[in-house]
Amino acid sequence: MTAPGQPRFAPEWLQLREPADAVARAADLLRPLSAALPAARDGQPQRTVIRDLGCGTGSMGRWLAGRLPGPQHWILHDHDPALLARAADAMPTAAADGSAVTAATACGDLTGLTAPALAGTSLVTASALLDLLTADEVAALAAACIGAGCPALLALSVAGRVDLTPYELLDDELGAAFNDHQRRTDGGGRRLLGPDAVAAATAAFQRQGATVLTRSSPWRLGGPQDALTTAWLRGWVGAACEQRPELEERAQAYLARRLAACAAGELTVTVHHTDLLALPGPRPGTAG
Numbered sequence: 001m002t003a004p005g006q007p008r009f010a011p012e013w014l015q016l017r018e019p020a021d022a023v024a025r026a027a028d029l030l031r032p033l034s035a036a037l038p039a040a041r042d043g044q045p046q047r048t049v050i051r052d053l054g055c056g057t058g059s060m061g062r063w064l065a066g067r068l069p070g071p072q073h074w075i076l077h078d079h080d081p082a083l084l085a086r087a088a089d090a091m092p093t094a095a096a097d098g099s100a101v102t103a104a105t106a107c108g109d110l111t112g113l114t115a116p117a118l119a120g121t122s123l124v125t126a127s128a129l130l131d132l133l134t135a136d137e138v139a140a141l142a143a144a145c146i147g148a149g150c151p152a153l154l155a156l157s158v159a160g161r162v163d164l165t166p167y168e169l170l171d172d173e174l175g176a177a178f179n180d181h182q183r184r185t186d187g188g189g190r191r192l193l194g195p196d197a198v199a200a201a202t203a204a205f206q207r208q209g210a211t212v213l214t215r216s217s218p219w220r221l222g223g224p225q226d227a228l229t230t231a232w233l234r235g236w237v238g239a240a241c242e243q244r245p246e247l248e249e250r251a252q253a254y255l256a257r258r259l260a261a262c263a264a265g266e267l268t269v270t271v272h273h274t275d276l277l278a279l280p281g282p283r284p285g286t287a288g
Contacts, residue, residue: 160195
């Protein structure tokens with residue numbers, strides 16, 4: 001997490017969610033992304049410079065670097081120096097074709113990035129970041145990326161919907177309260193987009209003339225991922241109750257039932273996310 005005024009994510013949470021993130025990410029966006037990178041355009045081996053915004057412990061780099069060909073240089077951005085150190089240490093060293101992957105770190109606020117600051121960047125990427133930004137910050141990010149002529153791959157933004165099986169009536173109330181919590185005004189006075197982030201980002205990139213592709217990227221929890229399911233449940237219910245304290249008594253009984261079902265292997269959860277790929281200019285073969 002890198003937006004000002006936001007609490008840092010614990011490394012333990014980032015580690016716990018990484019396998020589910022890796023399975024959820026929309027791999028079919030990699031084909032149009034690869035076609036937009038400099039090596040594909042120019043037909044010559046060139047180093048791809050990738051900026052990972054809000055990199056956390058580096059899970060996006062570990063997922064993406066080995067799926068893209070050619071030499072790569074990653075610039076890892078976060079405001080937490082401890083997370084940056086972990087991310088740099090755990091970066092892959094080889095691309096899909098065996099080319100070298102290198103990494104550097106940049107500590108600080110990423111919401112002020114501009115097109116000149118992104119000069120020479122081949123790709124901007126982020127995971128679970130968009131919903132933590134404001135409408136103005138998303139608009140500025142779109143302007144910076146498209147102004148610099150680089151694609152943006154923004155993964156795992158919350159979509160505002162969860163499906164729990166078996167269903168309970170309180171699912172809907174908690175889900176609505178959680179979504180309102182995601183849209184809250186934070187301690188720094190920033191109004192977060194939460195589940196409205198993908199729609200806002202799509203509009204912002206399209207205003208800049210970009211082609212925007214989106215894909216569903218849900219977590220599917222249960223079974224062997226029960227530790228993540230448990231942690232997610234506690235956080236989901238806790239955020240809902242923070243937003244609507246009057247839910248607390250019913251929510252605690254609900255949470256106890258759901259945790260018991262999870263421990264018994266009787267609960268499955270789908271947490272919906274969306275991945276977004278923005279490409280500068282129209283897609284080849286399309287008009288406008």
